[in-house]
Amino acid sequence: MSKPDSNEATATISLVAKYGKQKIELNDLSPSTTIAQVKELIFEETNILPKRQKFIGLQVQPNLNTNPKSRQVTDDIQLSQLKPKYTFILMGTPEKDIFVDPNDTDTQFEVIDDFDLEFNAGTAEWIEHVAKGENLKRFTDSTAVHVMNEPREGKPLMVLDLDHTLLDFSRKSIEQASNAERAATDNGNNGNGSSTSIVRTTQETIDRMKRPYMDDFLARAYVNYDLVVWSQTSWRWLETKLIELNMLANPRYKFCFVLDKTSMFQITSALKSGERRKHSVKPLQIIWNKFPCWNAHNTVHLDDLSRNFALNPKNGLKVTGFYRKKKSGKRDIELLGLASYLERLAIEVNDFTRVKFKYWTDVLSGKKALIKEDDNDKKSANGN
Incomplete structure (x- = not known):
C-alpha cells in the first residue's frame, strides 16, 4: 500500500512506532490519513496484520469527543483528530510467529519448584x-x-x-478454538446459530485462562x-x-x-x-x-x-x-x-x-x- 496522497497545503504528520527495540518511522502523512491506513503501512513494515495491531499512547483530542471515557482511537479516526503526540508503542505478533514450534512455547522457561530458599532481609x-x-x-x-x-x-x-x-495462558487452546470456528464457517454453519455457539466457546476458552x-x-x-x-x-x-x-x-x-x-x-x-x-x-x-x-x-x-x-x-x-x-x-x-x-x-x-x-x-x-x-x-x- 502506498502512503495516502494529499494535495492539501496543510503540513504533513510523522509517526514513530516503537516495537520492541525497533523504531518504525512513517513520514509525510496527510492529516486526513486514517488509523486503518496507518495499520496497513505498518503491516508492510512488520508483517503484523492490522487486526493484530494495538497502538499504545495515541489519544483523540478531548474537544472532538463529548464523552471523555470513550476517546478510543478507532480505525476511522484521522491523524488530525489526535493529540499532538505522534510517538506510540506498537504491540502485535507477526504472522510467522503466531503458529510457533511446539518446542518453542511460553511454558519452556517455567520451573514450578520455588526451591527452599533461606533469603531474608538483613542476612x-x-x-x-x-x-x-x-x-x-x-x-x-x-x-x-x-x-x-x-x-x-x-x-x-x-x-x-x-x-x-x-x-x-495457552496459545494452543486459542488456536484450537479458532480452527474449530473456521471449520464451522466453512461447513456452512453460519446461518443456523451453531457458529455463534462456537464463537462463544472461543471467548470462553480465553476467559478460562484468566x-x-x-x-x-x-x-x-x-x-x-x-x-x-x-x-x-x-x-x-x-x-x-x-x-x-x-x-x-x-x-x-x-x-x-x-x-x-x-x-x-x-x-x-x-x-x-x-x-x-x-x-x-x-x-x-x-x-x-x-x-x-x-x-x-x-x-x-x-x-x-x-x-x-x-x-x-x-x-x-x-x-x-x-x-x-x-x-x-x-x-x-x-x-x-x-x-x-x-x-x-x-x-x-x-x-x-x-x-x-x-x-x-x-x-x-x-x-x-x-x-x-x-x-x-x-x-x-x-x-x-
Missing part, C-alpha cells in the same frame, strides 16, 4: 547482593520503560506477575494503586497474553508500563539445606531508580514465585499458583480476598515495610492485625 547474603550495585545500575540503564499511562500523584505501586499469578475474578481484582486495585506488569517471559509472549486476554483495552483499569524477563538478572541464594542455587530475580530498585515517586515504603509485589522477591523481601506478597486444569482452578477465589486486603493496605498503611505480607489471610480473618506492633511501639505506648 549476610541479602546484604551482599544488595551491596553489589553493578547489576542494578547496568540493568537500570539498559531497561527502556515505555510508559503507557503516567503515574498518578499519591498512588502506591503494585507490581504484578502474570503467569500463574493472574492467568494460565484467574477467576481477575478483571474485578485489577479494577479494584486500580482505584488505589498504579499497576505495573513484570513478566518472566519474553516480550513476544508478554504482548501476546496482554492482547489476547484484552488486558490493555479494559476500560476498568490501566497499566503504567510492562516489563519482561530482560530486566531480570541472576543471583545466588542459599537453600535451607545449605546448597547454593542460582535463580533470576525481579529487582524493584530498577523501577524505583526510574520513578522516584515509588520506593520500598509504597510498593507491593505480587508473584507466585517467592524467589523473585529475593532482593526486596519486605515488598513481596506470595500468591498461590493458579493452574486452570487443576480441580481447584474453577473454585479459586484468592483474588477476591487479595483485593480486600490490598484495599486496606493502601488506605490504612503509610509504610508497607511494616507489614508482614505472608499473614494476609490471617489479617482478613481477623486473627492478626494489619500492622504488627513491634517492641518500640510497645515501649512508646507504655511511656518507656
